[in-house]
Amino acid sequence: MGYRLSDAARAAGHRLHVYDRLGSTNTEALEKARGGETGPLWIVAHRQEAGRGRRGNGWSSLPGNLTASVLWPVAGVEPERVATLSFVAAVALAEAIDRAYTGARATDGPALGLKWPNDVLLGGAKLAGILLEAETLPGGRRAVVIGFGVNVAAVPAEMASRAASLAGSGIAVDAEGLLEHLTDRLAATARVWNRGRNFSEIRGLWLARASGLGSPIAVRAGIETLNGIFDQIDEGGRLVILAPDGMRRTVTAGEVHFGTAATAA
Known part of the structure; x- marks a missing residue:
């Protein structure tokens, strides 16, 4: 066709x-x-x-x-x-x-x-x-x-x-x-x-379709890794992570891992 x-x-x-x-x-x-x-x-x-x-x-x-x-x-x-x-x-x-x-x-x-x-x-x-x-x-x-x-x-x-x-x-x-x-x-x-x-x-x-929302997440950007809970995306489309210290951190780019992969990252 x-x-x-x-x-x-x-x-x-x-x-x-x-x-x-x-x-x-x-x-x-x-x-x-x-x-x-x-x-x-x-x-x-x-x-x-x-x-x-x-x-x-x-x-x-x-x-x-x-x-x-x-x-x-x-x-x-x-x-x-x-x-x-x-x-x-x-x-x-x-x-x-x-x-x-x-x-x-x-x-x-x-x-x-x-x-x-x-x-x-x-x-x-x-x-x-x-x-x-x-x-x-x-x-x-x-x-x-x-x-x-x-x-x-x-x-x-x-x-x-x-x-x-x-x-x-x-x-x-x-x-x-x-x-x-x-x-x-x-x-x-x-x-x-x-x-x-x-x-x-x-x-x-x-x-509504987000994978891993509310779950452990690790984002690798260069040599740094940010761990926490996947909280949301903001009005600019940036990833928002609830860090272990209770602060929300915003991520613009990186390699994302969820679940057990996140805890091992």
């Missing part, structure tokens, strides 16, 4: 470019921005050969998995609100998977969780990653790209013990069908977000 946008996404002005192979869908989207494109423009590749994740990590893309990026317009968005788009994207992806699941099975939805700052978990294992990248272009125009990597059909061998796929969990949806659901839900959650003016509602939706 091929990749396609939802009716709601098309009505909201989204467009779609599909490629057989790309090095990186995020890189291609940024190249489009440098050429004057403003978006919303989706870039999808059947095969991605040089994908990347957060903190310089690579992202393996297997046949049948979803590799997609969207160049998102941020004119009029306050700079400090741009980063909250990653939470908009995470909520949209979780809702898209819910829809794919209920379309395949008339049962309760899968055990999805959102892990700060950018992962979607299924049964506690990593199902998807989201990468937000921004660039200031000549003339001061900002380009922001949201990248999605979802294990739809398979899990990379190097992640077999700590990752999950939709197919492996009995969710019968292909990458094409999932993209259609995702474009629909991102159009909807972006309307709620309202250029960052209503992040509080997105924050509530994200927290």
Whole structure:
């Protein structure tokens, strides 16, 4: 059937470019921005050969998995609100998977969780990653790209013990069908977000699915590790930890561990 946008996404002005192979869908989207494109423009590749994740990590893309990026317009968005788009994207992806699941099975939805700052978990294992990248272009125009990597059909061998796929969990949806659901839900959650003016509602939706909320957490940033209880995310999307001394500490970036992994960190 091929990749396609939802009716709601098309009505909201989204467009779609599909490629057989790309090095990186995020890189291609940024190249489009440098050429004057403003978006919303989706870039999808059947095969991605040089994908990347957060903190310089690579992202393996297997046949049948979803590799997609969207160049998102941020004119009029306050700079400090741009980063909250990653939470908009995470909520949209979780809702898209819910829809794919209920379309395949008339049962309760899968055990999805959102892990700060950018992962979607299924049964506690990593199902998807989201990468937000921004660039200031000549003339001061900002380009922001949201990248999605979802294990739809398979899990990379190097992640077999700590990752999950939709197919492996009995969710019968292909990458094409999932993209259609995702474009629909991102159009909807972006309307709620309202250029960052209503992040509080997105924050509530994200927290309702938050993995490890209220549990022991350890965040490694460089050579430092901060331990405590995962308390919440604040209005800027920063992680808030209740430290052993009773003080709340705010984290902007780091590697997160929960439960027994947190106590051992």
